Amino acid sequence: MTGKLWGIGVGPGDPELLTLKAVRLLGEVDVVASLAADGRDRIARTIVAPYLPPGQHELLFAAPMRADRATRETFYDEVAEKLATQLDAGLQVGFLCLGDPLFYGSFVNLLARLGGRYPCAVIPGITAMSAAAAAIGTPLAHGSESVAVLPGTLPDAELVRRLESAEVAVILKLGQHLPRIRRLLERQGLVGCTWIASELGSPRERVSRLADWRHEAAPYMSLLLLRRQAPGP
Amino acid sequence: MTGKLWGIGVGPGDPELLTLKAVRLLGEVDVVASLAADGRDRIARTIVAPYLPPGQHELLFAAPMRADRATRETFYDEVAEKLATQLDAGLQVGFLCLGDPLFYGSFVNLLARLGGRYPCAVIPGITAMSAAAAAIGTPLAHGSESVAVLPGTLPDAELVRRLESAEVAVILKLGQHLPRIRRLLERQGLVGCTWIASELGSPRERVSRLADWRHEAAPYMSLLLLRRQAPGP
Numbered sequence: 001m002t003g004k005l006w007g008i009g010v011g012p013g014d015p016e017l018l019t020l021k022a023v024r025l026l027g028e029v030d031v032v033a034s035l036a037a038d039g040r041d042r043i044a045r046t047i048v049a050p051y052l053p054p055g056q057h058e059l060l061f062a063a064p065m066r067a068d069r070a071t072r073e074t075f076y077d078e079v080a081e082k083l084a085t086q087l088d089a090g091l092q093v094g095f096l097c098l099g100d101p102l103f104y105g106s107f108v109n110l111l112a113r114l115g116g117r118y119p120c121a122v123i124p125g126i127t128a129m130s131a132a133a134a135a136i137g138t139p140l141a142h143g144s145e146s147v148a149v150l151p152g153t154l155p156d157a158e159l160v161r162r163l164e165s166a167e168v169a170v171i172l173k174l175g176q177h178l179p180r181i182r183r184l185l186e187r188q189g190l191v192g193c194t195w196i197a198s199e200l201g202s203p204r205e206r207v208s209r210l211a212d213w214r215h216e217a218a219p220y221m222s223l224l225l226l227r228r229q230a231p232g233p
Numbered sequence: 234m235t236g237k238l239w240g241i242g243v244g245p246g247d248p249e250l251l252t253l254k255a256v257r258l259l260g261e262v263d264v265v266a267s268l269a270a271d272g273r274d275r276i277a278r279t280i281v282a283p284y285l286p287p288g289q290h291e292l293l294f295a296a297p298m299r300a301d302r303a304t305r306e307t308f309y310d311e312v313a314e315k316l317a318t319q320l321d322a323g324l325q326v327g328f329l330c331l332g333d334p335l336f337y338g339s340f341v342n343l344l345a346r347l348g349g350r351y352p353c354a355v356i357p358g359i360t361a362m363s364a365a366a367a368a369i370g371t372p373l374a375h376g377s378e379s380v381a382v383l384p385g386t387l388p389d390a391e392l393v394r395r396l397e398s399a400e401v402a403v404i405l406k407l408g409q410h411l412p413r414i415r416r417l418l419e420r421q422g423l424v425g426c427t428w429i430a431s432e433l434g435s436p437r438e439r440v441s442r443l444a445d446w447r448h449e450a451a452p453y454m455s456l457l458l459l460r461r462q463a464p465g466p
Contacts, residue, residue, distance in 0.1 A: 009363075016254040019244070019359065023253065100359075100373070102366040108375040120370070124363035126252065126333075130242075133335040134355035137348070140333070142341045144387060146395060149380035162379060162398055 003091040007101030009125020010047045013201025017126045029094035033059040044096035080113035100125040129170045132197035135207045152177035171224040178218040198222040236324040240334030242358020243280045246434025250359045262327035266292040277329035313346035333358040362403045365430035368440045385410035404457040411451040431455040
């Protein structure tokens with residue numbers, strides 16, 4: 001009998017934002033797998049540290065985050081095969097994901113490779129955009145508003161077009177794209193209604209109006225929340 | 234000294250999808266307030282039932298869900314004043330919200346009325362859209378995809394326009410709007426790539442392709458997840 005692969009959402013950063021289900025699974029799986037980006041902390045692993053049983057069997061994979069696509073594909077092929085070995089041995093494998101596994105999570109790469117071969121399940125997690133709205137104290141969505149969720153990797157023209165039709169927009173995958181997107185928002189007259197939330201739930205958490213953000217770039221774990229007007233009654 | 238108002242996200246339905254923080258707060262606040270819609274179960278209250286201390290002081294408000302706007306505004310004015318009485322007495326008040334309080338949650342109505350007068354904080358919750366993606370087993374977003382989050386209350390033309398530009402769309406506030414939206418998706422040739430998820434985490438949970446959904450309408454707690462293509466690598 002083969003094992004099962006669990007994508008475990010660990011939320012945006014605060015270990016108290018794990019769900020009861022995620023905590024239970026961390027105590028039940030045979031193997032806990034996680035990614036570390038080149039030179040970066042193992043953020044998801046750090047979040048769950050308080051809940052890992054002593055002596056937990058772990059697998060850590062060093063992900064090539066800024067590599068070309070072929071390199072990344074090869075990396076996920078290799079990770080999938082290493083997890084497959086565990087699954088073939090009948091083990092339950094929990095794969096840690098920041099935020100929610102199916103919301104821009106690296107788990108999607110593994111689900112695409114292993115979903116047809118093994119039983120898989122996902123424990124949803126609190127997204128960074130929910131945590132950002134809470135930290136800013138502003139609604140993400142209210143009444144008949146719509147929300148555009150946009151990766152900062154989109155080209156300028158595409159971002160502008162999609163920003164036009166949404167009362168609220170969330171721009172993720174910010175990091176090095178911030179200077180470009182900030183100029184774009186300035187041209188659109190939208191800086192004044194945009195907030196930036198960064199490294200939420202960590203000791204380095206920062207939340208401010210974009211106009212007051214004095215840094216050129218933003219940490220990897222950052223997002224913009226743009227709201228054209230105060231939520232109507 | 235006045236008390237503090239907490240918007241407590243209780244997730245989409247499964248009591249195990251509460252966060253550790255929400256469970257802690259439920260044990261710490263002096264008063265737990267929640268809404269019941271006319272003739273409907275107190276869904277949020279039911280979810281948290283396992284975690285409420287015995288003898289917990291509770292406030293229940295019967296919300297007029299389908300009333301006209303003025304009636305709803307008056308209702309929230311009255312709820313806000315009743316909570317203000319508790320807060321003036323120095324009590325900590327936890328207001329229960331399905332899903333995430335700031336993501337189409339009724340808490341936004343109270344934050345608008347009480348946010349300037351009292352300390353307020355939000356415990357984010359798992360959204361129904363994260364839970365739906367997990368239940369369907371399909372990514373909500375991957376790579377450079379964008380997501381349009383749309384209320385089903387939008388007029389047809391507006392829905393069509395916003396569906397055009399998103400690789401993935403989530404349509405919330407479905408209920409009685411399902412027949413109209415289904416016809417619209419049929420005209421756009423999009424029924425085949427749409428799933429419906431209903432009453433997630435409850436014993437009545439249903440997840441199916443929209444093409445296989447044999448009911449005319451959908452329960453109140455339902456959403457559509459539309460994905461134009463399989464997530465790219």
